[in-house]
Amino acid sequence: MDGRGRFAGADSHAGHGRFAERVGGGDHSRLRGGSAADLRGNRQSPGLHTLARRRESRQVSGPNVFARAKRDALSPLRFYLALFGLVLVSIAAFRPQWGRARVETSSRARNVVIAIDVSRSMLAEDVRPNRLERAKADVADMIDSLGGDRAALVAFRRTGVAVCPLTTDRAYLRSALEALTPDSAPRGETDLGSAIRESLNLISADSSAPGLADDHSAIIVISDGGDLRGGALDAARQARKRSIPVFTIGIGDPRTGAPIPSEDGRGAQRFKGEEVRVKLDEAPLRAIAEASGGRYVPLATAGTAETTLGAIYRRFLRQVAAKEQNEAEDRKVERYQLFLVPGLALLLASASLSRGRLPKARADRKHLKVEKRQI
Structure with missing residues (x-):
């Protein structure tokens, strides 16, 4: 009996053990797995927890609080510095002016009177588009070479007519030049003498620069002869x-010439049934140049541009002595510096504050990497 009891007890204990193992085996395994995971987690979590704690302590305590507050305060300051700097620089770009100051200027200048033949023979088309238009185009080119020289304009046929007084106003001179037509002077035979006399009168009558008379002056006569x-x-x-x-300045073809357009625009002028052709007559132009101490230059023929009036001016008329002029004039005073200098200073200040943040940010990142390696 005792034996059976011992065997029964043993069997009962073993059965209960096996039952408990069958019933709770899964839970035990899960517990064992969970314990392993918890163990691994406990091995890692202290490092992350420590890093987080250090970050929080660095953000909420010590000098970092003041550094962060300082950077946050500087952020709007940088914005306003840059904003006001841009506003001031923009104002300076408009070059504000107020007040007036008397300025002494010095320049070298000549008087140049340009006399242009506007007779109907100047409508001949042996130069393109015709002699008159070619002369006007070349005078416009010469205007760009005048520099500080003063120029006047005379139109002539039977008599000379002043169409622009001596001036440095290039726009006014160009406007008078563009308006030249055969009707700009009285009809009649071309009188070269009247062109010279009217030019001399313009130089004598000019009182705006009395020191520029005579020996600082020159006359240019553009014609096809006369x-x-x-x-x-x-x-x-x-x-x-x-x-x-x-x-x-001779303009036109001296060999074959060209017909003169009729006034009604229907073909060429005729005399006794024959077409009227006109050549460049160089002889009177040469004689005038020699008598005055000047020079005769043929402009161009057959529509070529071998010689331009601008080139003639630069080559020959620059030899005429220029008069040194001292003038005083009232000019508005530019004040853009009052805005440009402080505007640039504000922009530089804003940029320097922005650069000041970079070393601090790099130091924080470096410190963080060191902490990670230590953990």
Whole structure:
């Protein structure tokens, strides 16, 4: 019995054990697995927890609190510095001016009177588009070479007519030049002498720069030829006495010439049934240049541009002595510096504050990496 009891007890204990193992085996295994995971987690979590604690302590305590507060306070300051700097620089870009100041200026200048033949023969088309338009185009080119020189404009046919007084106003001079037509002067035979006399009168009558008279002046006559019987040589000699050279510019073809367009625009002018052709007559132009101490230069023929009036001016008329002029004028005072300098200073200040944050940010990142390696 005792044996059976011991065997029964043993069997009962073993059965209960096996039952408990069957019933709770899964839970035990889960507990064992959970314990392993918890163990691994407990091995890692202290490092992360420590890092987080250190971050929090660095953010909420010590000098970092003041550094962060300082950076947050500087952020709007940088914005306003940059904003006001840009506003001031923008104002300076408009070059504000107020007040006036008397400024002394010094320049070298000449008087140049340009006399242009506007007779109907200047409508001949042996140069393109025609002689008159080619002369006007070349005078416009010469205007760009004038520098500080003063220029006047005379139109002539039978008599000379001043269409623009001596001036440095290039826009006014160009406007008068563009308006030239055969109707700009009275009809009649081309009188070269009247062109020279009117040019001399313009130089004498000018009172805006009395120091520029005579020996600092020159006359340019642009024509396809004309009559010397009107006292052209006498006018040229008078110019020479006043030390005013006359430069004559021939325009047109001296060999074959070209027909003159009729006034109604229907073909060419005719005389006794024959077409009227006109050549460049160089002889009177040469004679005037020699008598005055100037020079004769043919402009171009057959529509070529081998010689331009601007090139003639730069080559020959620059030899005429220029008068040193001292002038005083009232000018508005530019004040853009009052805005530009402080504007740039504000922009530089804003940029320097922005750069000041970079070293601090790099130091924080470096410190964080060191902490991770230590953990």
